[in-house]
Amino acid sequence: MDKSNFYDDVYQVVRLIPKGRVTSYGAIAEYLGTKGSSRMVGYAMGASGTAQPPVPAHRVVNRNGLLSGKIHFGGDTMEQLLESEGISVEDNQVQNFKQLFWDPSAELL
DNA sequence: TACTTGACAAAAG
DNA sequence: CCTTTTGCCAAGT
Numbered sequence: 001m002d003k004s005n006f007y008d009d010v011y012q013v014v015r016l017i018p019k020g021r022v023t024s025y026g027a028i029a030e031y032l033g034t035k036g037s038s039r040m041v042g043y044a045m046g047a048s049g050t051a052q053p054p055v056p057a058h059r060v061v062n063r064n065g066l067l068s069g070k071i072h073f074g075g076d077t078m079e080q081l082l083e084s085e086g087i088s089v090e091d092n093q094v095q096n097f098k099q100l101f102w103d104p105s106a107e108l109l
Numbered sequence: 110t111a112c113t114t115g116a117c118a119a120a121a122g
Numbered sequence: 123c124c125t126t127t128t129g130c131c132a133a134g135t
Binding site: 024025026029035036037038039040041042043044045046048057060061062063067068069070071072073078 | 114115116117118119
Binding site: 040043044 | 132
């Protein structure tokens with residue numbers, strides 16, 4: 001598919017994240033082939049708020065498993081969503097992050 | 110076209 | 123694990 005925008009690609013991958021799993025911005029960026037654009041992934045998420053269908057941005061965290069984007073969700077919306085999927089969150093950080101981590105480059109293979 | 114901004118990542122102390 | 127510094131790159135102005 002030509003015309004594929006960077007943002008659109010990001011949304012596609014994020015929507016592929018299985019429920020109850022999480023991934024990092026860098027993992028998505030790497031999967032897209034733009035490893036250095038990890039920041040752009042998060043930046044794209046900012047626009048995901050108006051994207052349709054909605055993107056499960058709450059399943060995307062930084063490399064530390066920290067909910068770096070909960071601020072943009074407003075309040076503790078992000079935490080609630082994660083807890084709702086069976087993911088334990090403490091101190092803005094995903095517990096068992098290493099276990100819940102979902103790598104598109106490996107799992108989605 | 111140039112400068113600024115970011116929901117990041119990796120390295121160093 | 124924490125803090126600071128550096129690099130990254132696309133979008134908006």
